[in-house]
Amino acid sequence: MITLLDYGAGNVRSVINAIERLGETVMLVNSGADIDRAERLVFPGVGNFGALMHTLRDKQLREPLVRYLHSGKPFFGICVALQALFESSEEAPDEPGLGILPGRVQRFTCDLAIPHIGWNGLKMHQASPLFQGLAGNEKFYFVHSFHVAPASRDDILTTTDYGYEFVSAIQRGAMVATQFHPEKSGRAGLRLLENFLAGNREAVRPNACPQTTVLAKRIIACLDVRANDRGDLVVTKGDQYDVRDEGTVRNLGKPVELAGDYYEQGADEITFLNITGFRDFPLQDMPMLDVLEQTSKNVFVPLTIGGGIRDFTDRDGRFYSALEVASRYFRAGADKVSIGSDAVEIVEQVLKTGQATGLSSIEQIARVYGNQAVVISIDPRRVYVDSPEAVPHRVIETGFPGPNGERFCWYQCTVKGGREGRPVDAVTLAHVCEQLGAGEILLNCIDKDGTNSGFDIELINAVRAAVTIPVIASSGAGCAEHFLEVFTKTNAEAALAAGIFHRKEVPIGAVKEFLTGKVEIRPV
Incomplete structure (x- = not known):
């Protein structure tokens, strides 16, 4: 039996599905007593740090969660649940964290796109049973604008590079937490979750871990998806947003x-x-x-x-x-x-x-x-103009001249499936x-x-x-x-x-x- 702390925000269904796919039964937390009785606790945090901490306090789950984390029993935190283990976060300065680990949460300060979204790698800093059966060069799915900055390096399990090196997972005894989402990381993520659920104790350090990780394209x-003329839900595809072929909705399969x-x-x-x-x-x-x-x-x-x-x-x-x-x-x-x-x-x-x-x-x-x-x-479309001053919009010079030789265009936003243009670029x-x-x-x-x-x-x-x-x-x-x-x-x-x-x-x-x-x- 796996106890899952669902505090009511975001997509926890995928975590439940992953756990059940791996042969375990999930019990949702309805009260602090459920946390006290738990033997293995999974906490998939999603969304805003302040909203999470406020909800834990409002539902009287904060203190039972702190007791559990000090008990030494197995714990797996995901994304914002990793951040909640620390003392504070720049995302919500007025909402204190759980304070289990010393340190704070800070926003990325690099010149790359924020949020950090996509598949990135891991660099191992200590051995862990989580990585049994994994080569070490796998990529895992991240989606976050903030990352943890521990005051001590003792609990760092993995780091990842995105503009600079940040902590992407921690481990202290039976308590582990990841910034990435194993339930969204394909087969590698499922294997990592399986290792936690199985209670594996043999710590391993994969041999193929990269020296520098790179975010994948x-x-x-x-x-x-739409209903066809018979009312069946189908996947279709349009040509310049027209999804009909000789009057019939194109049917390319079931979603x-x-x-x-x-x-x-x-x-x-x-x-x-x-x-x-x-x-x-x-x-x-x-x-x-x-x-x-x-x-x-x-x-x-x-x-x-x-x-x-x-x-x-x-x-x-x-x-x-x-x-x-x-x-x-x-x-x-x-x-x-x-x-x-x-x-x-x-x-x-x-x-x-x-x-x-x-x-x-x-x-x-x-x-x-x-x-x-x-x-x-x-959903924009090109509108050609003679000069940048011709319209009050963001105009670009194009290498593909218009029908009358125009060298400039702007991209008009549309609504209603491209049927109606609007005066905004x-x-x-x-x-x-x-x-x-x-x-x-x-x-x-x-x-x-x-x-x-x-x-x-x-x-x-x-x-x-x-x-x-x-x-x-x-x-x-x-x-x-x-x-x-x-x-x-x-x-x-x-x-x-x-x-x-x-x-x-x-x-x-x-x-x-x-x-x-x-x-x-x-x-x-």
Whole structure:
């Protein structure tokens, strides 16, 4: 029996699924007495440090947790649960940590994109039974803006490089905690969890640990999900956002099955985009909730869900806030939510008034779950102009002149699946959304969608230069060479594709094999 401390925030379903996949039974903590009775405790912390500590105190779980940590019984903390073991955090200076370990939590101070999102390696500083059966050169999934800074090096288990060396795991007796997410780290992460659950005591130090770790470029499989004309939930793909072929919705497979297949092929993340009209359903009946729940049982890499993350009133007259919608998706198995059209409306309002309200979906979700949980999906199209002064937008000089020889263009944001253009450009949208609390940009391009002609390098460079958060390049991939181009000609942290994977024109494994030795990737 594994006792799991679920304090009510973020995606713990994947941790439960991973533990059950490994043959154990999970009991959730409902009171401090449950912690006192626990023999093995797993604590998957997610989101904001202050919100976590406030909830532990409010639910009267803080003192029982401290007692357990001093008991010497097995403990596994994940992400913010590692940070909670220390005395304080820059993320919430007024909320003291548990104080089990001396030291504090600080924000990254490097020039790289923050949050640190993706697959990175580990450098071992002491032997541990956690690493039995692991080679040492595996990569694990990180998603965080803050890291621990211990006052003593005695408890450091691993470190990782991201701009500089930071502590990525600690170990003191039977207490271990990791900044990375083993439940989202594929087979290597499952093996590490299995070693903890099995109570292995033989400490090992893998032989192949790197001297310097490097964050891998991510290959993301995207599944556009909607109901077809018969009402079946299918994965489809559009050409410049048109998903119909001779009047019929393209059916490229079932979402849960395809996601599982892409996980086995080596996808670093899976993104679901809900492009259909499920948004007036009662939230408990949302088909995408079931898709996430079923997928997370067998897919142990990060899952993102987009579409309908906004305030809405369902057909029964029940109002749901965007935060409530996002919360349900997180509880169903999502790690991140993607906000599209609503982000355009939010930014338009900010530009109009000159200030944020603090009440937008971006701000509310980031405040509770952390900015790493909020992805902004931008759907722009090129608009050519004669000069930079022609429009009040961020204009670039292009190497691909317009129909009348124009040497300049701006990228107009669209809403409603690309059907409606809005008077705000993609560069400004990305910049403002970062200020509001977004942690990542998913950058599409209507002009490139379905063309197989490669990513829009000019667009990606323009947006990436305007933000300090990671950017996912999307739209236009037609061959493995296009992934190499986007990773060598831009600073995009990830690249996403859909059609070429769905139609099996270019398998994910073939992309990774081609990139091996050219850019840093996570091996299949």
